[in-house]
Amino acid sequence: MKHLKVASIPGDGIGTEVVEAATNILKAVSDIHGGLSFEFTDFPWSCQYYLEHGAMMPEDGMERLSQFDGVFLGAVGDPNLVPDHVSLWGLLIKIRREFEQSINLRPAKVMKGIRSPLLNPKDFDIMVVRENSEGEYSAIGGTMNKGEDEIAIQNAVFSRKATERAMHFAFDLAKKRSGRVTSATKSNGIVYSMPFWDRVFEDVAKSYPEVKTDSQHIDALAAFFVTQPERFDVIVASNLFGDILTDVGAAIMGSIGIAPAANINVSGKYPSMFEPVHGSAPDIAGKGVANPIGQIWTAKMMLDHFGEEELGRVLLDTVESVTSDGFLTRDIGGKHSTKDVTDEIIARLK
Ligand code: NAI
Numbered sequence: 001m002k003h004l005k006v007a008s009i010p011g012d013g014i015g016t017e018v019v020e021a022a023t024n025i026l027k028a029v030s031d032i033h034g035g036l037s038f039e040f041t042d043f044p045w046s047c048q049y050y051l052e053h054g055a056m057m058p059e060d061g062m063e064r065l066s067q068f069d070g071v072f073l074g075a076v077g078d079p080n081l082v083p084d085h086v087s088l089w090g091l092l093i094k095i096r097r098e099f100e101q102s103i104n105l106r107p108a109k110v111m112k113g114i115r116s117p118l119l120n121p122k123d124f125d126i127m128v129v130r131e132n133s134e135g136e137y138s139a140i141g142g143t144m145n146k147g148e149d150e151i152a153i154q155n156a157v158f159s160r161k162a163t164e165r166a167m168h169f170a171f172d173l174a175k176k177r178s179g180r181v182t183s184a185t186k187s188n189g190i191v192y193s194m195p196f197w198d199r200v201f202e203d204v205a206k207s208y209p210e211v212k213t214d215s216q217h218i219d220a221l222a223a224f225f226v227t228q229p230e231r232f233d234v235i236v237a238s239n240l241f242g243d244i245l246t247d248v249g250a251a252i253m254g255s256i257g258i259a260p261a262a263n264i265n266v267s268g269k270y271p272s273m274f275e276p277v278h279g280s281a282p283d284i285a286g287k288g289v290a291n292p293i294g295q296i297w298t299a300k301m302m303l304d305h306f307g308e309e310e311l312g313r314v315l316l317d318t319v320e321s322v323t324s325d326g327f328l329t330r331d332i333g334g335k336h337s338t339k340d341v342t343d344e345i346i347a348r349l350k
Pocket residue numbers: 014018074075076077078079084088092256257258275276277278279280281282283284289290291292294331
């Protein structure tokens with residue numbers, strides 16, 4: 001019997017609605033499986049919590065989370081209550097950084113029954129491995145002077161360790177998939193970090209002779225996501241390139257409401273965190289119309305992470321059977337509620 005302890009942080013806005021939906025689905029999944037059980041512990045850390053306690057989480061928050069096998073997060077942020085830089089850095093980004101979740105994994109694929117904005121999409125199924133700890137998102141730099149002489153300098157940081165780690169992760173993943181890795185580069189324009197990135201990619205590739213590789217400049221790659229996404233399988237990208245590319249990935253799938261993400265701690269020293277790509281969607285919060293699929297697919301990624309890939313496949317197939325029969329929320333052109341879609345998935349799982 002595999003027993004998994006999961007810290008659940010619904011957070012703000014629709015986070016609370018979609019986490020409840022996905023948690024019920026995970027319970028249904030473990031019921032059918034038998035050999036697997038989940039124990040969820042809820043943490044009410046959110047903007048509301050901040051107003052009551054003056055912090056997004058208690059002082060021993062990280063220590064408490066470290067006792068769990070995984071963190072299941074909805075969304076953080078309610079700019080009417082707390083400025084975004086305070087709420088996100090006090091919870092979401094704090095967990096990513098302090099738990100050394102150095103890989104951000106984001107899939108993009110054609111979902112049956114969900115219309116892609118692409119005209120005639122072929123059947124694409126991409127996994128972007130984004131370096132999540134350094135690169136262009138570094139706090140090194142500064143500003144000087146004022147007015148017309150003002151200067152801003154922002155440094156990008158590429159360490160061999162973190163770059164290799166992202167690439168090994170991508171190659172290991174490719175071995176389980178189609179055996180192809182594409183590196184997102186820009187060594188024709190960025191003359192130190194990207195040639196370094198290319199060199200590390202070539203070095204790491206030598207340990208995986210069975211995996212096919214290619215390198216694409218990020219601008220061309222972004223265009224190919226729109227014109228020929230079926231060309232790609234696993235893509236490894238720096239923090240900024242991966243961030244932009246995965247938003248394009250969510251867009252070509254048809255809605256940000258269905259896109260999932262996993263923040264992986266590769267060493268296993270700390271828990272990994274599973275969250276959808278979307279935010280708290282204040283414009284639709286409380287109405288019961290949020291699309292739960294991003295959170296449910298995130299749950300599938302958590303199953304994969306715990307070695308339950310077969311169950312993960314069953315879950316995603318069930319979601320697709322529901323979407324292809326027209327059980328769709330408003331954001332993807334339907335009229336069903338969060339609950340309708342969730343109940344239908346649970347019924348079919350059983
Ligand atoms: P958002 O992702 O919350 O919403 C953007 C648009 O997509 C809205 O029109 C929303 O209704 C729609 N949408 C998002 N998720 C949906 C779903 N599951 N079903 C149906 N429609 C959905 O981004 P926005 O509005 O820029 O940010 C709102 C708040 O969320 C801010 O405080 C922001 O900082 C925070 N945020 C948090 C993230 C996280 O926790 N990972 C990520 C992005 C934003």
